Amino acid sequence: MNFDFSEEQHQLRDSLVRLLDRGYEFDKRKQIVASETGYSREVWRQLAELGALSIALPEADGGTGGTAVDTLVIMEALGRRLVVEPYVPAIVLGAGLVARAGSEAQRARLLPRVGAGQHLLALAHDEVDSRYELARVTTRARPDGDGGGYMLDGAKTVVLGGGTADTLIVSARTAGEPGDPTGVSLFLVDATAAGVARRGYATQDGHRAADVTLTGVRVPGDALLGAAGDGVALVEHALEHGIAAVCGEALGVMAVLVDLTSSYVKTRKQFGVPIGQFQVLQHRLADMLMRVEQARSMTYLIATTVDSSDPAARRRVTAAAKTLVSQAARFVGQGAIQLHGGIGITDEAPVSHYFKRLTMITLTFGDADHHLARFSDLMDRGERNA
């Protein structure tokens, strides 16, 4: 058992921090957020050069065979700068799915280009009525023609990074009814294919998402990603990695919020003294710091669990981590705004942007209530007769 990052991970982190300190100042981020695509190709290229896009990919696919702990190191650094580039949708979810489920040909076709920053992926899974229930898929894939192809019909919503993706990973039913845990399959769909309509928009935190409709979209048989019917299990594992990643990002965001807030209360004067001298504010900040440290422990736990081959262990830790980190995020975010007073509710103050990203993280891939209920249902209930 060991609680620190390796030398390589420290180096990765340092390089990333240097890169973002130089090229991702708050004003620069604002420009990127306001741009047409909502992300910077230049920053994406630099992340690729650093190896940050391919670090967790297998060596055979042009990566370095890293782990979720490497991803955590990256995500915490991205969180500290509120980076809006589509790292989670394209790399953690998209590339991770292709690496785990893809055929040799699919991996060879996509992963080296994704890792090099030349191709973007997005996971189109959620639907209007699915909320956080992974098996609630109504999009259909029917056999099409004699060549083993499929025709896809349906609508996906809040597809993170969906507006700029080159290839969409679409979940669709090849069997069963909405809610069935099996019968969902995944398909690699060219985002510009006939019948794919995308409406991109900004999310509350300056990231981007899209609603995607599929109307008679024809894909060949080799577009099937993983075995037919395995889609829900594959998406679940992908989202476990996604949750580990956004927990890491939340750590970076929360660390900055505690930092900004403790600095602010040391300088802001009322009643002739810095307001940080008031015990009621000190204790709220102490509570925020404790929540961050507990969230850090839980994030270390999930980052060292999601690569496990034991689905039960992954499920339990993921549900626990997303619950605790989301609760911490809500507490730390709201505390940061409150302690900043009026300035905290302005668009001008960075704290408000950190707060918004943190809030959206709590709602992404299942909120605290959803995951607490999951944990509660999965929970070992102990001996029945003692």
Added chain:
Amino acid sequence: MARLPEVRSTNDQSVVFTSSGFVHIAVPVYARGMDLSYTADEQRFRTEVRSFLDANLPAEIRAKVLAGKHVTRDDFVRWNKILYQQGWSTPNWPTEFGGPGWNAAQQHIFEDECADAGAPPLMPFGIRMVAPVIMTFGNRAQQDRFLPRIRSGDHWWCQGYSEPGSGSDLASLRMRAERRGDIYVCNGQKTWTTLAQYADWIFCLVRTATDRRQQQGISFLLIDMKSPGITVRPIITLDGDAEVNEVWFEDVEVPVDNRVGEENQGWTYAKYLLGHERTGNAGVGNCKRWLKALKRIASQQRAGGRPLIDDPRFRDRIAQVEIELMALEVTTMRVIAMELASQKPGPEASILKVQGTEIQQALTELQMLALGPQALPYQPAALDAGYPGPLSGPDYAVPITGRYLNHRKASIYAGSNEIQRNIIAKHMLGL
């Protein structure tokens, strides 16, 4: 090698500051990357501890602990001696003083297994509180005299810190120690002294000077409880038990040789001790046992014609505490690993104290709530092993409400949780 942004250590705290002043819990740098799973060696160690407990923990003591019955002084001492024979009675000590020299993971595994097996807790006053002070600030003669007897369980220690007028403001303490040749003559009163009725020795903070700042007139004395002039009076607490005491000192003579470190420097040693005390306050192993017990109670109790634990509303409350406990387990190991690397406790121990005691209180509250109306009967005689009856309700319900009542103390002792927040604000946030 760089770490999370620029790192520096302050003189008196094992904390690191980032470039912007925010403090992280630092951890030693290892060659390989983070891994929270147990290594093969650690798993072997767990098996070794478990087999030892299976073979050596007396069944009647185990039964009392698991049922929440009274554990006697003899039980505690007997268990301490069994561990001593194995070399495990002081799990937090370095080998230099006869400890096992365990790392953070080993200490955690040991605590975990002992708690799970139903071993009585090791009393912290000797091994975790006074011993680190004697090791660090005591002289050779004191180390040779006291440490082996703490290890063997021959000396039961208690803590003479709080006084009626000095709780959170400990430095205002008034118990006097007047120097007369090579003895101190002690007069005053200590209070909230846990298990003083069992103790052979007490370590006391006493006032040896009044002509200077409060903190600079305190000395740290080791006092034999058999000394003439000491009176111990029990304080009955809200659970009806007599766990804590008042200890009165009337012209008690203490050899100057029993002073640890310098005269009037006792406050420094006192704070050092408090840091060690707090690290031990998390009580993760015990909380895991209580969590198991809570699930067992909630499985036995019925609500709406089914086991209470099948009610999602109640089960979610258990789940919430279990999740917080999972995080605390990792936080505890991070802090222990850091302390082992720096050789001293830092303000992070305050996080463990607050989080640990809040979880303890949540668990004891849920245990009581799970009993519903069966939480009401007060049946103290049934807390003694072998009570023949009669009994209202199931035997497992007997200790539960008393445990809830008793553990209101947890957020008050060892520096109230409000004092801990002051420490965090001052030393970790620079406020």
